[in-house]
Amino acid sequence: xxxxxxxxxxxxxxxxxxxxxxxxxxxxxxxxxxxxxxxxxxxxxxxxxxxxxxxxxxxxxxxxxxxxxxxxxxxxxxxxxxxxxxxxxxxxxxxxxxxxxxxxxxxxxxxxxxxxxxxxxxxxxxxxxxxxxxxxxxxxxxxxxxxxxxxxxxxxxxxxxxxxxxxxxxxxxxxxxxxxxxxxxxxxxxxxxxxxxxxxxxxxxxxxxxxxxxxxxxxxxxxxxxxxxxxxxxxxxxxxxxxxxxxxxxxxxxxxxxxxxxxxxxxxxxxxxxxxxxxxxxxxxxxxxxxxxxxxxxxxxxx
Amino acid sequence: xxxxxxxxxxxxxxxxxxxxxxxxxxxxxxxxxxxxxxxxxxxxxxxxxxxxxxxxxxxxxxxxxxxxxxxxxxxxxxxxxxxxxxxxxxxxxxxxxxxxxxxxxxxxxxxxxxxxxxxxxxxxxxxxxxxxxxxxxxxxxxxxxxxxxxxxxxxxxxxxxxxxxxxxxxxxxxxxxxxxxxxxxxxxxxxxxxxxxxxxxxxxxxxxxxxxxxxxxxxxxxxxxxxxxxxxxxxxxxxxxxxxxxxxxxxxxxxxxxxxxxxxxxxxxxxxxxxxxxxxxxxxxxxxxxxxxxxxxxxxxxxxxxxxxxxxxxxxxxxxxxxxxxxxxxxxxxxxxxxxxxxxxxxxxxxxxxxxxxxxxxxxxxxxxxxxxxxxxxxxxxxxxxxxxxxxxxxxxxxxxxxxxxxxxxxxxxxxxxxxxxxxxxxxxxxxxxxxxxxxxxxxxxxxxxxxxxxxxxxxxxxxxxxxxxxxxxxxxxxxxxxxxxxxxxxxxxxxxxxxxxxxxxxxxxxxxxxxxxxxxxxxxxxxxxxxx
Numbered sequence: 001x002x003x004x005x006x007x008x009x010x011x012x013x014x015x016x017x018x019x020x021x022x023x024x025x026x027x028x029x030x031x032x033x034x035x036x037x038x039x040x041x042x043x044x045x046x047x048x049x050x051x052x053x054x055x056x057x058x059x060x061x062x063x064x065x066x067x068x069x070x071x072x073x074x075x076x077x078x079x080x081x082x083x084x085x086x087x088x089x090x091x092x093x094x095x096x097x098x099x100x101x102x103x104x105x106x107x108x109x110x111x112x113x114x115x116x117x118x119x120x121x122x123x124x125x126x127x128x129x130x131x132x133x134x135x136x137x138x139x140x141x142x143x144x145x146x147x148x149x150x151x152x153x154x155x156x157x158x159x160x161x162x163x164x165x166x167x168x169x170x171x172x173x174x175x176x177x178x179x180x181x182x183x184x185x186x187x188x189x190x191x192x193x194x195x196x197x198x199x200x201x202x203x204x205x206x207x208x209x210x211x212x213x214x215x216x217x218x219x220x221x222x223x224x225x226x227x228x229x230x231x232x233x234x235x236x237x238x239x240x241x242x243x244x245x246x247x248x249x250x251x252x253x254x255x256x257x258x259x260x261x262x263x264x265x266x267x268x269x270x271x272x273x274x275x276x277x278x279x280x281x282x283x284x285x286x287x288x289x290x291x292x293x294x295x296x297x298x299x300x301x302x303x
Numbered sequence: 304x305x306x307x308x309x310x311x312x313x314x315x316x317x318x319x320x321x322x323x324x325x326x327x328x329x330x331x332x333x334x335x336x337x338x339x340x341x342x343x344x345x346x347x348x349x350x351x352x353x354x355x356x357x358x359x360x361x362x363x364x365x366x367x368x369x370x371x372x373x374x375x376x377x378x379x380x381x382x383x384x385x386x387x388x389x390x391x392x393x394x395x396x397x398x399x400x401x402x403x404x405x406x407x408x409x410x411x412x413x414x415x416x417x418x419x420x421x422x423x424x425x426x427x428x429x430x431x432x433x434x435x436x437x438x439x440x441x442x443x444x445x446x447x448x449x450x451x452x453x454x455x456x457x458x459x460x461x462x463x464x465x466x467x468x469x470x471x472x473x474x475x476x477x478x479x480x481x482x483x484x485x486x487x488x489x490x491x492x493x494x495x496x497x498x499x500x501x502x503x504x505x506x507x508x509x510x511x512x513x514x515x516x517x518x519x520x521x522x523x524x525x526x527x528x529x530x531x532x533x534x535x536x537x538x539x540x541x542x543x544x545x546x547x548x549x550x551x552x553x554x555x556x557x558x559x560x561x562x563x564x565x566x567x568x569x570x571x572x573x574x575x576x577x578x579x580x581x582x583x584x585x586x587x588x589x590x591x592x593x594x595x596x597x598x599x600x601x602x603x604x605x606x607x608x609x610x611x612x613x614x615x616x617x618x619x620x621x622x623x624x625x626x627x628x629x630x631x632x633x634x635x636x637x638x639x640x641x642x643x644x645x646x647x648x649x650x651x652x653x654x655x656x657x658x659x660x661x662x663x664x665x666x667x668x669x670x671x672x673x674x675x676x677x678x679x680x681x682x683x684x685x686x687x688x689x690x691x692x693x694x695x696x697x698x699x700x701x702x703x704x705x706x707x708x709x710x711x712x713x714x715x716x717x718x719x720x721x722x723x724x725x726x727x728x729x730x731x732x733x734x735x736x737x738x739x740x741x742x743x744x745x746x747x748x749x750x751x752x753x754x755x756x757x758x759x760x761x762x763x764x765x766x767x768x769x770x771x772x773x774x775x776x777x778x779x780x781x782x783x784x785x786x787x788x789x790x791x792x793x794x795x796x797x798x799x800x801x802x803x804x805x806x807x808x809x810x811x812x813x814x815x816x817x818x819x820x821x822x823x824x825x826x827x828x829x830x831x832x833x834x835x836x
Contacts, residue, residue: 041834041836043830043831043834044829044830044831080709080710080711081711116761116762116796117681117709117710118680118681118706118709118712120680121680121709121711121712125711146469183757183761184757184760184761184766184769184770184778185755185756185757185758185760185761185770185778186755186757187778202758203758203796203798204798206748206756206757206758206796206798207748207752207756207798207799208754209752209754210754210755210756211754211755230831235822235824236822236824237766237769237822239761240761240762240763240764240766242764242765242766242819242821242822243821243822245821245822245823245824246821246822246824247824248824249830250830250831251829251830251831252830252831252834265836268835268836269831269834269835269836271835276776278755278776293836298836300834
């Protein structure tokens with residue numbers, strides 16, 4: 001199904017969305033209204049369906065992507081494993097996000113990750129390459145240093161400079177689409193940790209207080225939206241995993257503009273306490289986002 | 304030979320040569336790695352050297368290829384050298400270029416150096432038998448052509464494509480996928496360049512001299528071609544003795560005044576047939592007679608006998624010293640392979656790819672064609688220089704400073720044309736332990752800087768490197784070598800420089816790793832019940 005037939009047939013909530021957009025509510029120059037919710041949590045559906053519901057609750061993708069924008073969707077495509085292994089973001093979710101962006105009139109939607117395993121195999125075997133192409137988006141290669149350019153991280157404590165991918169540097173908006181996994185180095189990898197795939201030299205982070213570097217980078221580059229894929233959640237042997245035995249099928253998804261809030265909620269979803277993840281504490285202390293879930297307005301949706 | 308007109312023989316030969324040349328060249332340079340391994344296997348089954356090796360080791364496709372080559376040779380002589388061999392075609396290219404420059408000075412008949420040629424063939428086989436592929440590495444024509452292509456042509460091609468990609472990306476990002484710029488190893492590049500220069504120099508000055516002195520395939524085929532059904536003959540009555548055939552014979556095997564063709568040296572290029580003004584030369588069955596042809600040929604040349612004597616003398620002189628030289632070098636090399644208790648000792652011998660079974664087996668079979676180097680998706684396979692000793696020059700090694708072996712990949716074994724890297728199914732490959740990791744705790748970031756890192760554990764595909772609680776909330780790597788396969792992911796990812804805090808020491812003989820224990824997490828068939836916030 002391509003995005004045209006998808007919207008034409010009105011699957012999910014797209015009918016409502018479609019009506020919304022055709023009325024031209026978000027033509028250029030329109031000031032965005034404040035969001036109704038700080039965090040939307042969805043459970044019980046397929047990744048693409050949950051996104052339809054979740055983004056609808058936030059007012060549609062048009063709240064973040066306007067006509068003519070160049071958008072980067074940044075999933076986790078770190079490993080040469082299939083979707084059922086939960087090592088990468090679910091391809092259905094990535095494809096659906098690309099469809100929404102293009103429907104909102106995005107000039108182009110580019111998807112990339114600086115993979116850990118061999119890049120071509122990761123793009124292909126994660127299923128993300130196909131899903132993105134089917135949705136009308138573009139996969140950007142990210143496997144050589146030439147694609148990355150120097151940036152300064154103002155206010156960074158450990159990370160003061162990095163080389164960031166040129167597609168991200170050129171983009172008007174970034175949608176961060178991590179997958180929730182346990183991680184043998186940082187305990188958990190979610191939205192903040194996922195941004196590590198934007199840069200070239202990750203060894204520097206590992207050598208110079210990984211947690212602080214993750215927090216520093218989260219303060220530098222804020223996505224317009226974070227979508228945490230918690231459909232297949234890797235509970236053991238993360239972040240690469242050994243088999244599908246590492247996976248718990250949680251069928252959940254979190255959406256928020258606040259990277260700290262979405263990570264805090266995801267930590268809870270995983271079954272841990274936010275205090276156990278140091279980069280999250282550092283980011284909350286640096287006021288990069290809010291970690292007081294009790295004071296946030298949360299919309300909970302069951303599909 | 305009435306099915307094909309004599310003058311068309313050369314056209315058929317050229318067409319076949321160009322087809323093989325283009326296919327083999329593309330396979331080796333393939334920047335997008337789109338040639339399926341199965342196609343590569345079939346194509347390279349027709350390369351004599353590798354096919355012989357693979358047929359002896361495993362049989363299979365290579366046997367079919369060899370059977371075809373044997374049949375062709377017994378029928379038509381050394382047709383392989385002119386219609387199949389890519390190095391032969393490369394030489395023909397140089398010869399053609401040389402011909403443009405010097406129209407007048409052409410070839411003249413020289414008695415074939417059978418002593419040297421067969422001596423080298425025997426020496427090549429002796430070396431292989433003693434466990435060194437050194438001579439085959441430097442003289443087997445497919446391997447020579449292949450490493451020239453992979454080390455010089457391929458980088459040039461990649462540079463060209465990437466240049467085009469950058470230009471395209473300037474207009475529209477992501478339009479062309481650039482090829483990962485392959486690391487050029489300078490010693491390998493220079494050695495390949497040296498070989499190319501040598502081949503060019505030989506063919507510029509003496510035509511197919513390489514094929515009739517150094518090439519082991521040429522020697523082997525020369526022996527078989529002595530009894531071939533068809534051969535090129537000079538019809539004595541038609542020959543006016545102009546000597547044009549001799550002057551144009553790049554194999555220097557036509558003795559025009561005596562109207563003799565040295566069959567074992569003839570590469571069956573058919574150039575002489577088209578060049579003969581009186582159509583005296585033809586490609587004929589040994590049983591067919593032609594007007595004026597004497598059968599058997601008069602005055603058989605006496606030189607081959609001299610060749611036999613040369614060969615015997617040569618072997619008598621050279622055999623023992625060479626054997627004496629190669630054996631100790633093998634022994635010393637194996638000794639160093641066992642010392643794997645420290646970083647330096649571990650790094651003194653390279654890790655060899657899964658499927659090569661042991662370093663000794665691998666180095667004795669690999670002729671360094673570098674097809675695995677150009678096919679390896681992660682580029683972890685890189686040509687060694689002298690790390691395997693002089694006998695293993697340019698044989699590929701696992702270079703974890705560049706990358707690591709992809710867990711779900713078996714490409715090198717499936718493309719290896721000699722069988723030095725055995726083909727394996729993915730399940731067996733995942734259990735082959737090519738080396739074992741060593742963890743230098745004091746150098747680890749977690750200990751030296753008291754900060755979390757675990758890049759090693761993160762990349763480990765079997766979780767042989769996991770993490771366990773250390774001081775406070777810190778997690779430190781912990782090693783279980785029973786399930787380590789030596790893929791090098793940990794070593795590659797480790798941020799500690801210059802000496803990695805975790806590194807792989809080679810297994811001299813590959814071992815079988817245990818299967819990593821699988822987790823069985825409690826499944827939630829309905830998904831999450833309640834949001835915990």
